[in-house]
Each structure stands twice: as C-alpha cells, then as structure tokens.
Amino acid sequence: MRLEILKTYKLYIGGQFPRTESGRFYTPKNKKGAPLGNMCLASRKDVKNAVSSARKAFGGWSEKTAFNRSQILYRIAEMLEGRRDQFIAELVKQGSTLKQAGEEVNLSIDRIVYYAGWCDKYLQVFSSVNPVSSSHFNFSLQEPVGVVGVIAPQDTSLIGLVSAILPIIAGGNTCLVLASENIPLCSITFAEVLNSSDVPGGVVNILTGNEKELIETFASHMDINSVLYGGASKENIQLIQELAVVNVKRVHYYPMNWSNEDGQSVYLINDFQEIKTTWHPIENIGGSSSVY
Amino acid sequence: MREKKIKTTSPSLEWNYSPALESTSHLKLKKQYDLFINGEFVKPSSGKYFDTINPSNEEKLAEIAHANEEDVDKAVKAARKAFTEVWSVMPAKERAKYIFRIARIMQERSRELMVVETLDAGKTIRESRDVDVPLACNHFFYYAGWADKLEYAFPNRTVKSLGVVGQIIPWNFPLLMAAWKIAPALATGNTVVLKPAETTPLTAMLLAEIIKESGLPDGVVNIVTGYGDTGAAIVNHPDVNKIAFTGSTNVGKLIQKAIAGTDKKVTLELGGKSANIIFEDAAIDQAVEGIINGIFFNQGHVCCAGSRLFIQEPIADKVIKKLKERMQTLQVGNPLDKNTDVGAINSQEQLDTINRYIKIGKKEGAEMFQPACKIPEKGFYCPPTIFTNVAQSNIIAQEEIFGPVLTIQTFRTVDEVIQKANNSPYGLAAGIWSEKGAQIFNVSSKLKAGVIWANTYNKFDPTSPFGGYKESGFGREGGMHGLASYVKLSNK
Amino acid sequence: MKNSKLKFPDLLSIPKIDKVGVEERVATFQTRSIKNESKIQGLNMILNMIDLTTLEGKDTPGKVKQMCYKAMHLHDSFDDLPTVAAVCVYPSMVKIAKDEVKNSGVKVASVSTAFPSGQSPLDVKIYDTKFAISEGADEIDMVISRGKFLSGDYNFVFDEIAAIKDICGKVRLKVILETGELVTLDNVRKASEIAMYAGADFIKTSTGKIQPAATMQVTYTMLLAIKDFYQKTGKMIGMKPAGGISTSKLALHNLVMVKEVLGNDWLNNEYFRFGASSLANDVLMQVLKSKTGVYQSPDYFSID
Incomplete structure (x- = not known):
C-alpha cells in the first residue's frame, strides 16, 4: 500500500507561500472529529506583512488596463476549472456531500467568470458625465478604495471566499483575506490557483488562523482602507466598526447566504470603489451662436 | 470759445471704492x-x-x-x-x-x-x-x-x-x-x-x-x-x-x-488639507487666481480649500510674487459690502484656532506674509495669510486650519508632488494647474482625492458628486x- | 534698423492663457459695485481718458471740426468737466483736427499703416505715418499685420512695428492688435509681447471695424502682459481698449480692472485711453444724473 503524501498548508503573502512567522499551527477537524490538516495559525505580524504586500501590489494592479484585469480573472476561472477534483475532494473532506461540493465548485467558477466580465464594464455603467452649469467638462468615475481586509465567510470554504475576493480585485483593489477558520482547506488551494493565474503577487493575500485573535488588527490597521466582514456575528461587526474609526475605514458586511444569487452583484464591486469627480474648463471660442 | 481748465494728463489719483453696503431694510428677523x-x-x-x-x-x-x-x-x-x-x-x-x-x-x-x-x-x-x-x-x-x-x-x-x-x-x-x-x-x-x-x-x-x-x-x-x-x-x-x-x-x-x-x-x-499643484507649464495668471480662490474663498472655511500649495521650482518665485501682489488687491472687511472679497471669521472660537496655527507656523520657522489691509475693530477677522518655506513635516502643512491660511511648498518632479500630495490622512480635493493634457490625466488619476479641479478650483454644482477619500x-x-x-x- | 536695442521677445516663455479662468476673473471685476464718490470720480476719469474717434470713409472737414469742438466742450452747462484726452482721425484729417484743438491740450491721434487692414507694403505704411506726423499728429495708432501674425511670421510683425516706431520718435505710438482677428487670448498675449518689445508706447485692442472688439477678457489679457513687461523692463506701457465700450458701466468696470491689475499709476490718460465715439455722452448722462438726481435723455446731449 502506498503512503499518501499529506499537503502542507501555508500562508499566501506577496505571491509566496511562507509559514506563519510565529511558527504556530492549528489542526481543524471535520464534523466527525477527523483532523483536516495542519494549518498555519497566522499572527498579527502576518497580517501586517500581508498589508504591506497588498499595498505594494496596489499601484500595479489598480493601473492595469481593465481588459488585462479581466483576462487575468478569466484565467483564474480556467485554473479553478482545471483543478475541480482537488477542490471537490477538499470540500468533501470538510463535510460536504459530493453533490454539494460539485455545485459549490461550479458556482465558484461561474462567479469568477461573472466578475471577470465586469472588469471593463462597471465603469461604463456607473460613471457619469455631469452637466454642470459652467463652462467645464465634469465627470465622475470609480476608483478602487485601496487595500481591503476581508474576513471571509466562515460557513463555507470556497464559495464565500471567492465571492468576497472577486468583486474586490475585479475593481482594482488588493486584499488580505482571513479564511474560514474551521474549514480552511480550499483557501490555500485557491491561493495556488491564484498563483498560477497571472495574478500578481500581493494582489490577494490569504491567511488562516483565529478570527477572534486577528479581527482587531484587520479593523484597526491604519493602512487598510476598507473591511469586508463576511461573517454573521453582530458582536464582531460592532467591534470592527468601532475600531475602523481610527482611519475612517469603509466597513461593509453582508449577512447573507453567498450561495444565493444575491451573492454576486456589480453593486458589490461598487462598495469597494471611491467616486472621483474631475473638472476641467472648456474654452468656448466662437460662441454658441456661431454656426459650425 | 469759452476758456476751460484743461488737464492734459490728470494726476494719478488714488481711486478707491466707496462703501457699497447691501441693504438690510427688507429683513424682518424674529427676536x-x-x-x-x-x-x-x-x-x-x-x-x-x-x-x-x-x-x-x-x-x-x-x-x-x-x-x-x-x-x-x-x-x-x-x-x-x-x-x-x-x-x-x-x-x-x-x-x-x-x-x-x-x-x-x-x-x-x-x-x-x-x-x-x-x-x-x-x-x-x-x-x-x-x-x-x-x-x-x-x-x-x-x-x-x-x-x-x-x-x-x-x-x-x-x-x-x-x-x-x-x-x-x-x-x-x-x-x-x-x-x-x-x-x-x-x-x-x-x-x-x-x-x-x-x-x-x-x-x-x-x-x-x-x-x-x-x-x-x-x-x-x-x-x-x-x-x-x-x-x-x-x-x-x-x-x-x-x-x-x-x-x-x-x-x-x-x-x-x-x-x-x-x-x-x-x-x-x-475635513481636508487639499493640495493645489502648480506645474511650470501652467497658465500662471489663472493659476494665481485659482490659488486665491482655493484658499481665500469663504475665508478659507471650506473643507476642500486648497490649503497646501505646491509650486514647481522653476516658477516658484514668480508665482509667489504674483500671489502676494494679488493678495494686496483683496478687500477685507464688512461682509455686507458688495466689494468685500474676504469677510469675517465665523466665530471667536474659530478665530482663536486660526491664530493658534499662525503662531505655530511662525514658531516652526515658516515665513509669513499678510497684505496690508485695514481690519474692522469689532468682529472676528483674519487677514489673508500665506506661509513660505514650509516643509511637509510642518504642523501647519499637515493639520486642517479652516481659515485663510495657505502653506507653500515647492517641488521638482511630478512623481515627488504626487507623493507629497497624497502624503496626508485626508483626501477630499486637489487642484492641478498645467497646460499639458496628458499630465493632467496622469496626476488626476493618481491623486487620492474625491474631487479634482484641473485648471480651476472650488467649483460646485448640484450635478457634480462631492466627497472624500480616506479620513x-x-x-x-x-x-x-x-x-x-x-x-x-x-x-x- | 536704427533702434538696434530692441529685442525680440522670447515667445516660448510667455504665459499660456486659460480663457475660462480669464472669464471668471473678469466677472469679479464686473461685480464690483462703484457707488457715490468713487463713481463720480471714475466717470470724470473716463471722460478725460477718451480718444474721441471718427474713422469713416465719409469723414469730412465739417464732421471733424464738429467733433473737435465736442472734444473740448463736452457739456458746457457744467464747468468742472474735463476735456477728452484726444481726437482720433484718419491722416487726411489730422491738419484740420490739429487746427481745431490747438492750445486746448487735447491731442490729435492719427491712425496709420493702411488702417484698418494693414494690407499694404511697408513703404506705404511708412509714408502714411510720416504724412500724419508732418500734418501735426501727436500720436500714431498703427495696425499690425494680422495676416502675417496668423501665418506665424512674428518677426515680420515685430520689424514692422519697430520701423514705424523709428519714424515716430517722440510721437507716441499705439499699436492696434485687432484682437477680433487674432481670435484666441493666447494670440492676444503673444501679439502684445511682440508690440511692447518692438517699441509700442500703448497697445490697443481694435480698429473698431471688427467684432468682437474690446472685450474685458481681451483687455485683461493685455493688462497682464503690460504688468509682466513693466516688472521685467521697468517701462510703463499704456492700454487702449477701443470699440464696443459704449456704456459708463462697462467703462467703470474697465477702470476697476486697470486698478486691480496695474494699480492707480495707470489710472490717467497718459497710460489708459478709451477709443470710443458714443461713450462720452453716456458718461455725461451719468454725471448729470448724479449731479441732478434725475435720469437723463439723449436729447439733451450734443451728438457731434
């Protein structure tokens, strides 16, 4: 009989797969009590490193052409499709039925395709030229908010993670994500997908660990611009909102089932965008009475 | 022919504006x-x-x-x-x-x-x-x-x-x-x-x-x-x-x-501490007007006031000279006078705040300039004020003063000024003055601010969204x- | 060329103009409220800054003589009114005008250089100018060659102005840019620089034959050019908006603009003129309104 090679799950920071700097790990178990694997128990310092990586990657990612971002996102879908079986196996290992697992992977792939398509369209739909009453050209368009801290939905391993990350990076933001604590396997495997999909290092950083331990760092870090809280705990969201005040973070939380059709929307991209309005004079020579 | 007093050239007379007070007689304020x-x-x-x-x-x-x-x-x-x-x-x-x-x-x-x-x-x-x-x-x-x-x-x-x-x-x-x-x-x-x-x-x-x-x-x-x-x-x-x-x-x-x-x-x-950036190719006289409008409009009580001025070094002296001259023509005084450009500070409290920052600015070694202007004895007034020789680390260049007080810094490259402009907890507005379209689009897309005024400043319109980034x-x-x-x- | 000290301006270094910004600035001059004392003083200054003008193909000695009388006697029922600054006529009328206004202090300005189009050879322009001066003109209002300017031949424009300046000597030279044909404010600024560096004593907006003429935007642009030139060279250049200024209100706003851009030193007819024909009576009506308290009728003001 062949001895199975067990996978080492590490963190995903700056396009690398480092172990947690703290050297700590934890062993989540499935419902039957079987260990799922040894996961890194990320520390506050890992969060800090993830923020630095995300910040570093922000300029390049946000300035990529929309078409290019879209291509990269399509590539993620392709890579995920190619590794369906691995994700299904992990989901099953974490407690899903085979059917559920297949559906979750399918939905995740489709969702990535959905957002890939939006990359070069949301600006067209939601930007505006504003007809001001002076001789100026005035337009408003969306710009990514910056670095987003994501506490991924805790009740799913893959679809919640994908649903949270995709609208954020489709909109040109970079992020750091704390995966589901108890069912974290897909998160690091998804990092491998990202890493092989032309997503530049640092655009998405994925950490595994204890939500309670790290949530305050996500909420209070001065270089995180926005937080997506994917969980359902009222206490946690209050804590995040209170701490977010330090740098007027934009906090969003979505108490919903990410497997529903609500789980994908261009309005989720909008939530992580700022509106920038630009004015420029229009020189009017000849006058409106001239016939040209 | 009747003899007339003929003046070939009239002597240079001081010609000033007589008071032109808006009437208040139609008002019926309640007690x-x-x-x-x-x-x-x-x-x-x-x-x-x-x-x-x-x-x-x-x-x-x-x-x-x-x-x-x-x-x-x-x-x-x-x-x-x-x-x-x-x-x-x-x-x-x-x-x-x-x-x-x-x-x-x-x-x-x-x-x-x-x-x-x-x-x-x-x-x-x-x-x-x-x-x-x-x-x-x-x-x-x-x-x-x-x-x-x-x-x-x-x-x-x-x-x-x-x-x-x-x-x-x-x-x-x-x-x-x-x-x-x-x-x-x-x-x-x-x-x-x-x-x-x-x-x-x-x-x-x-x-x-x-x-x-x-x-x-x-x-x-x-x-x-x-x-x-x-x-x-x-x-x-x-x-x-x-x-x-x-x-x-x-x-x-x-x-x-x-x-x-x-x-x-x-x-x-x-709040805000918005950067107003003047590139060397700017339409300089209109830029000076933009600086004036950016910081002295509404006595500087404007959250998006262009309170941090950045001038590219080749034109810094020229701009500052023109700015000072222009400041001399600002009429400071009774807000009810139709010719007044800079009115009263909103409250004693705000005047104290502004004066505190002016003191800090002097203490920090920045060079202050205020035009000669007569200020009414009663009421809260602050003359238009600019500080030159200011560094990014000066308090007056970092904190919102919310008054007619401008800090002036110089810069060399576009890269430098984008970094300095974004180097603030705030991100409400910014001004860019340049005659080069490609430069305007580059800088405007990189500034972290909700409103960008390119070759203009402090413009508002109901159709135009307003609001900030960051703090x-x-x-x-x-x-x-x-x-x-x-x-x-x-x-x- | 005799005057070799003249230097062609560095056209690359002259400031760009943002027209919308200029319009906004001009609007602030127009919201100045000129009341009471400052209004009366301003109106008198305006009268004394007028170049009372007739430039028509149908000008005759009779017409010119009548205008000259008006120039010296704006409204004789009031004693303390000033005269206008000058009368402005074609070269053929200079002698007649000169005889009429002699000893009054009112100057005679003559247009020249194939006014208004300027489309003649330099020789003709030089002769035109010499003739006007020999007939007694105190001031020459020349036109620039707009065609050459618009085709980019700035040196030609510069040399022509310098050549006329040579002939003028002490006779003051006003250079008409005909801004309505230059179209953009950037061109106005460029032409102003060329004229000032080529030796103009005054720069003037228009011939009065082309619309638009002396808009406040154009005048403002030229005032800024004068200011920068003064700061560079120490030389005070005069400004003459001409054409389209027919109301007291607009003239007062022009004074506001001169005051706020150049300062009080320019607020006299040595450095500021209005080229106008119908402005004087509007100002007179305003002066009389403020003296008598009743609104006036044009029937009571002579139309020479």
Missing part, C-alpha cells in the same frame, strides 16, 4: 426662533435659548431654541410618522413637485436668504449672492427631478427609502449644506431631522419657514437647533435609520463609533451618485 417640528414652530422643552451673533460686528441677531433629547425624540417621532403615513406612500412624482416648490420659494426669497446668510455667517454678500443661495436653490431643483426617476440611477435594482435620516451640518455653508442634505433625502423618499450649526442657525430657520409655506406635509422635514448635545441626541436616537454628517474629522469619528453595531447607515463629509469621509453628495447615500437597494 426668537423656535424648533421646527411636525410642521409647527414649537418652544424647546427646556425653555432654553442661546444667542446667535453677527461675527462681523459681534451684535446679537436673534435667540435660538436649544433642543434637548426630548425635543429630538419629538422630531424623530414626527419624522417617523410622516414617513410611514405620508411621504413613503406618496407617488414619487408628487414628492418631486414639493421639492420643486421649495426650490421656487427659495428663489423668490433669495435676497432675504443671502443677506441673513451673510449676517449670521460672516461670509461676503458677494458669495452668498452668487454662490451659496443660487446653488442651494439649484440643489433642490436638481433633486426634485430625481424623485420619480430613481430606477435609472440604480440599474437592475429595486430602490427603497431608508426611513428617518438625521442630518448634522456645519457653519461654513449653512444654507447650502442644508440643501445638500435635505434635497436628496426628500427625493429618495426619506424624512428628515436636521440640525444646523449653533453659530449659523438662521437660514435653516428661514428654510423652515419656506418649507412650511410650501405645504410640505408636516413632519417630513424637522429642524432642531442646538449644540453638540442636540446632534448627539440625533445620532443616538434608536429610531433614526441614517446619519449624514458634514463637519470635522474628529466629530465624524465620534459619530462613526457611536453608531457601530447599529443598523444605521452613515455618510461623512469631513475626509465617505459617501458622495450631489449628482446621481449622491442618491446612493439615501437608498436601500435589493435584487429586482
């Missing part, structure tokens, strides 16, 4: 203003009133009711009742007509509004007349039209009102800020409890009269005057669905914290994007 709750003017439950004064001469203008928690509760209840029973069930096109009617009456009473605004806020009559009041009217006109067209602003969504919104506004543009808040809230079907700033409540009370005259259903708009405690009562009221606040970043943070864990939505329009707050006011702050969206 005392009560709270506007449920369509009635009611006395505050505490019986307490405070004075509002004219900052240009420190004379008392009127007594203003001080609302406490009980009064705020009454106002919120009235707003809730109006929301459920009248406003949210009214056809949108009818809502639109009420807003339109408010705009028209404001227009008709604009002369009164502009004079009262100048008396109460200290801002020049020229500005009240040409900027504040017309813009405030136009805001109502603009949003009136949105009321029955909301589905076009939010494709593929069902749009619902939020309910009762609490709105707290600052003293720098009292009527205009009331318009910015009330007009979109009404258009989206919400009802309002608004608190004007304690130093500038009068035009809000005139607006209450206008609203009453318009026949807007009772309780749809309630206006409660008072201090910070009144504002806190609105923020903490459990039946308020949304808070919209414009004011300082510190208070904004307190509000953000106070509503943490509640279902209240919030938008914040907070300048979140949410937008004005334009189509301003609607989003007042609606709940769901899947169709």
